[in-house]
Amino acid sequence: MxxxxxxxxxxxxxxxxxxxxxxxxxxxxxxxxxxxxxxxxxxxxxxxxxxxxxxxxxxxxxxxxxxxxxxxxxxxxxxxxxxxxxxxxxxxxxxxxxxxxxxxxAFPVAYLTAYYALHHVGHLHPDDRVLVHSAAGGVGTALLHLLRANGNLSAGVVGRHEKVPYAREAGASLVIDKEKQQLWEAAEQWSPEGYDLILDANGASTLKASYNHLTPGGRLLIYGFASMFSPTGKKNYLKLMWYYFKTPRFNPFHLTGTNRTVSGFNLIYLFDKKTFFREIMERLLRLDRENKLPExxxxxxxxxxxxxxxxxxxxxxxxxxxxxxx
Missing domain, CATH: 3.90.180.10 (Medium-chain alcohol dehydrogenases, catalytic domain)
Known part of the structure; x- marks a missing residue:
């Protein structure tokens, strides 16, 4: 740049x-x-x-x-x-x-993404159990804030031990620390029947297992591919090839047989839906005025x-x- x-x-x-x-x-x-x-x-x-x-x-x-x-x-x-x-x-x-x-x-992208994911793509119900990957990041934190405001139980997954208190403070009912715990073993112990809604911005590294941990009728929401990037900041073509082949392809017969849903979205394509876009922001600002969205x-x-x-x-x-x- x-x-x-x-x-x-x-x-x-x-x-x-x-x-x-x-x-x-x-x-x-x-x-x-x-x-x-x-x-x-x-x-x-x-x-x-x-x-x-x-x-x-x-x-x-x-x-x-x-x-x-x-x-x-x-x-x-x-x-x-x-x-x-x-x-x-x-x-x-x-x-x-x-x-x-x-x-x-810092507010618009994280909270617009989170609200749209939960309430419009994910059709969140008050009794849904929800798992949030990357729970201490920007969108992850916004998701946990909104889930707590809605009264939902949530499991927040973090990749580093020092992030645990941030996810807990944001509202996660359970924080899964991937440095100290086996992710899916801990997720199964907390919710043996699975999850009604899983939000995944990791991509290939977790998508298949996320799908396998949905309840019948559960929804998997994909809004990013963070595991595709290299920590060096440069393109790693071998990693990109691995990522492409590792990314799961979801069988429509299995989707219909289990009544599961896999959805993906990109917030930028909503920018032209002006009335809809502003309605979401007004709801978010109302929640902030009600002191339901911590900083x-x-x-x-x-x-x-x-x-x-x-x-x-x-x-x-x-x-x-x-x-x-x-």
Missing amino acids: EIESTPLQDPGSGEIQVQVKACGINFADISVRLGLYAAAKNLYPLCPGLEFSGMVAQTGPGVEEFQPGDRVFGVSRFGAYSTVVNTVSDHLWHLPENWDFSRGA MPLKSYPFEEVAAAHKALESGKTVGKLVLLT
């Missing part, structure tokens, strides 16, 4: 120009950097980044909801790793008074240290969210 200076364009009709104060970092950004993100394949070269916060600098014709000086946060179809973003009002919200810019930049663990990096932030996320040692401060 390189930091470049580009000409500043005035906001067009219906656009808002935001002076960015912070931008969130996601695994999708790493996938974009490596050229592996399908939604970006026709857009290179591009600036990564899906979420940001800042202050409105100016507005284009027709904008009434936002004024210069407003504190805001929002999403962007790439381009959020920037000091200035031009966006539309459908992708922008007023920053709650008790939030700082870091929290605003996400955060670590910030200076904008110029974006490479170090990506390396940290790829290492698997981080918890919560990482943000860049401009």
Whole structure:
């Protein structure tokens, strides 16, 4: 990645120009950097980044909801790793008074993903038992917050012992520590009948076993492939080949015979469903006002240290969210 200076364009009709104060970092950004993100394949070269916060600098014709000086946060179809973003009002919200810019930049992708996964793809019921992989990461933490708010029992899986208290604090009823425990043995002991809902962003390393631990009628939700990435930050073609052949293919006869569901989704394809998208965010902000969404663990990096932030996320040692401060 390189930091470049580009000409500043005035906001067009219906656009808002935001002076960015912070931008969130996601695994999708790493996938974009490596050229592996399908939604970006026709857009290179591009600036990564899906979420940001800042202050409105100016507005284009027709904008009434936002004024210069407003504190805001929002999403962007790439381009959020920037000091200035031009966006539309459908992708922008007023920053709650008790939030700082870091929290605003860390909120949208994790919580929109988690809410959509649980309530729209996963059809969450109050009595569902749920297993969450990568439970101390950004989306994992958001999932646990929302499950606790909904009253569900949940098992949170973490890959490092030091992450156990973070998953427990986020709301996991049980935390499975893969450094100290055998994952599926512990999962079976806690819920011998299986799980109604399993959320998996690991990919090939756990998908098959996740599917095998669903109850009849259970749902497996796939929203990422973290185990595909190398901790070196570079493409490992042998690992990618292994990953491809290791990824399970789900038999439709077995799916119908067990009444199970396997679903995958990518949040970015919801950006154009403007009314639906905003309805989800309004529900999330309502939960926050009701004090049901604790603050996400955060670590910030200076904008110029974006490479170090990506390396940290790829290492698997981080918890919560990482943000860049401009």
